[in-house]
Structures are given as C-alpha cells and as structure tokens.
Amino acid sequence: MAAPKVAVVGAGVVGLSTALCITETCPSCSVTVLSDQFSPNTTSDAAAGILIPHTYPGTPIHVQKQWFKETFTYLFAISNSAEASEAGVHLVSGLKATGVQIYTRKVADLWELHSEYNVVVNCTGIGARQLVGDEKLFPVRGQVLKVHAPWVKNFIRDGDGLTYIFPGIHRVTLGGTREKNNWSLAPDPGTTKDIFDRCCSLEPSLQGAQDIKVKVGLRPSRQHVTLQREVLSQGGVKLPVVHNYGHGAGGFSVHRGTAKEAARLVGECIAALQGSSSRAKL
Numbered sequence: 001m002a003a004p005k006v007a008v009v010g011a012g013v014v015g016l017s018t019a020l021c022i023t024e025t026c027p028s029c030s031v032t033v034l035s036d037q038f039s040p041n042t043t044s045d046a047a048a049g050i051l052i053p054h055t056y057p058g059t060p061i062h063v064q065k066q067w068f069k070e071t072f073t074y075l076f077a078i079s080n081s082a083e084a085s086e087a088g089v090h091l092v093s094g095l096k097a098t099g100v101q102i103y104t105r106k107v108a109d110l111w112e113l114h115s116e117y118n119v120v121v122n123c124t125g126i127g128a129r130q131l132v133g134d135e136k137l138f139p140v141r142g143q144v145l146k147v148h149a150p151w152v153k154n155f156i157r158d159g160d161g162l163t164y165i166f167p168g169i170h171r172v173t174l175g176g177t178r179e180k181n182n183w184s185l186a187p188d189p190g191t192t193k194d195i196f197d198r199c200c201s202l203e204p205s206l207q208g209a210q211d212i213k214v215k216v217g218l219r220p221s222r223q224h225v226t227l228q229r230e231v232l233s234q235g236g237v238k239l240p241v242v243h244n245y246g247h248g249a250g251g252f253s254v255h256r257g258t259a260k261e262a263a264r265l266v267g268e269c270i271a272a273l274q275g276s277s278s279r280a281k282l
C-alpha cells in the first residue's frame with residue numbers, strides 16, 4: 001500500500017498532538033487534519049494549561065500516570081511552559097512544517113471519509129457526543145478570564161481548585177467554573193464578575209488588570225478517555241477508526257501520552273490493512 005492516508009478529525013490539543021505523533025511514528029503516512037474550528041476557538045484555548053493530574057475513574061491509574069509522565073517529559077524537553085492556547089498555535093505551525101494538510105471541514109459522520117482515507121482518527125472532544133452519539137460523554141462548562149497583568153508572577157489555586165490565577169507567557173488566566181451538563185458557550189456576565197471578584201480577593205493587584213477577555217470551554221467529560229480501535233463497515237467496505245476523545249478536565253496534562261497511544265493504534269490499523277492487501281494480491 002503506497003502512503004497510507006490518515007485523517008485526524010479535530011484540531012484541539014488532542015487532535016493536533018495526535019497528528020504530530022502519527023507523522024513521527026509513520027513517516028510514510030500522508031496525514032490530514034479536518035476540523036470545523038481551530039485555535040483560538042476550541043476548548044483547548046480556554047484551558048489554563050496547568051499540568052495537573054486529573055483522575056479518570058474508569059482508566060487504570062498506572063495508565064494515567066504513564067500519560068501524564070509522557071506529557072510532562074515532552075513539554076519539559078521543549079521547555080514549553082506555554083498556555084494551552086499557545087500550544088495550539090505552535091502545534092499548527094509545527095504540523096504545517098511537517099507537511100500535514102489542514103482543512104476546515106465539519107464531519108457529519110466519520111463514514112463520509114471512507115473513500116478518501118485509509119484510517120480515520122476521532123479527536124472531536126465534546127463534538128463526539130453528536131458525531132457518534134456517545135451518551136456517556138457530557139460537558140462540564142468552564143468560564144475563565146484571560147487578562148493582561150504582567151506583574152502577576154505566582155500561580156494561586158484555592159482549596160477546591162475552583163478559583164485560580166495562572167500566569168502564562170502573555171496573559172494571566174483567572175478561573176473559573178465547573179458546570180456539569182451545561183452546553184452554553186456564551187460568556188455569562190454575572191459569572192465574569194464573580195470570577196473577577198474571587199480572584200481579586202486572593203490577589204488584590206488584579207484590580208488593575210487590563211484587556212479582560214472571557215473564554216468558555218466545554219470539558220469533554222467521561223468515566224474514562226475513549227482510546228480504542230473500531231472498524232466501521234458498510235456493504236463489505238471497511239474503515240478503521242481510532243478514537244481519542246473524552247479528556248475532561250485534564251486534556252492538556254495527558255495530551256502527549258494519549259497521542260502516542262493513538263498513533264500506535266493507527267500503526268496497528270495500517271499493519272492490518274497492509275496484511276489484508278498483500279493477502280489479496282496472493
């Protein structure tokens with residue numbers, strides 16, 4: 001099989017890092033990213049980008065530790081302490097440099113890609129709820145403020161983690177909220193004021209913050225991250241799919257580890273296709 005064609009659906013931190021891992025593990029693959037939204041319009045852009053071990057009750061703890069460790073080692077190696085949104089921007093330019101094609105496209109059904117691609121990777125975050133009808137996936141709405149306050153150098157997080165001040169390279173992220181099953185992407189003005197007040201009581205100098213921007217993201221939450229192979233089939237035609245979604249409140253913290261595993265699963269799909277195509281020739 002000449003250059004296997006792989007489509008990655010989704011351009012959040014999970015989709016972009018998965019596309020990058022596939023180019024690393026399968027240099028002969030032709031990789032395309034398809035997504036309806038790009039940075040700064042993804043959930044990943046709302047993230048503060050804090051590496052914090054978030055627990056997925058349905059995923060074995062040693063697996064979670066491995067994902068976190070791989071992500072930490074990776075980010076540490078490239079000294080990328082950047083906020084998640086920055087990571088998104090850097091990943092896009094890095095992918096373009098490696099020859100990955102990137103298109104704006106909303107995918108209504110993964111099957112629509114079967115005639116153009118050999119393998120499809122599903123990194124649609126909360127979008128998978130609609131796309132594949134995964135009812136176990138639910139949004140946990142998070143509203144944050146991104147402000148200009150370059151004098152704030154320390155990171156503060158209150159006891160239950162709901163109120164936090166996280167200085168990034170260009171902006172300080174002020175949080176936040178956790179609203180289960182709320183799909184609203186519209187910023188709520190009352191919540192904005194509440195977050196600002198909570199953060200100012202922790203760090204009064206924030207009263208002088210400038211250029212306050214509000215971001216809302218829907219954490220794609222689930223008992224465990226869906227990271228698995230599936231073969232879709234219609235009328236004898238097969239399409240191997242690798243799912244990588246449902247990273248909840250910790251997607252930034254485990255993105256590299258889950259991307260590596262997804263790339264390994266893509267490799268298995270390609271090996272299976274090559275096996276069947278060589279058998280077909282015999």
Ligand SMILES: Cc1cc2nc3c(=O)[nH]c(=O)nc-3n(C[C@H](O)[C@H](O)[C@H](O)COP(=O)(O)OP(=O)(O)OC[C@H]3O[C@@H](n4cnc5c(N)ncnc54)[C@H](O)[C@@H]3O)c2cc1C
Pocket residue numbers: 009010011012013014015034035036037038042043044045046047048049050051052084105106107108123124125126127128131141142143144175176216217218219220245246247248249250251252253254
């Ligand atoms: C306020 C907030 C703060 C957070 N802070 C942190 C933090 O400090 N540390 C941390 O580790 N995590 C944090 N998170 C969690 C983290 O943001 C998520 O786990 C992560 O962004 C999920 O990434 P993703 O790529 O799966 O999803 P997304 O970023 O939502 O990307 C999904 C992509 O799929 C595309 N898509 C969806 N459906 C379709 C379709 N049908 N066709 C085509 N494209 C489609 C979308 O356009 C998008 O590009 C935070 C989240 C929020 C909301």
Ligand SMILES: *[C@@H]1O[C@H](CO)[C@@H](O)[C@H](O)[C@H]1NC(C)=O
Pocket residue numbers: 037038039040041
């Ligand atoms: C983000 O969304 C805004 C508003 O819909 C749009 O104008 C902008 O072009 C989008 N940015 C990208 C990179 O898609």
Ligand SMILES: *[C@@H]1O[C@H](CO)[C@@H](O)[C@H](O)[C@H]1NC(C)=O
Pocket residue numbers: 009107108109110111122124127128129130131132133134243
């Ligand atoms: C992603 O996978 C889920 C679970 O199988 C599925 O419901 C959803 O439709 C998939 N996304 C796409 C774009 O097909």
Ligand SMILES: *[C@@H]1O[C@H](CO)[C@@H](O)[C@H](O)[C@H]1NC(C)=O
Pocket residue numbers: 179182183184187188191
């Ligand atoms: C969703 O959140 C918004 C903003 O916080 C709020 O105004 C709205 O009432 C919530 N909706 C539901 C259904 O809880």
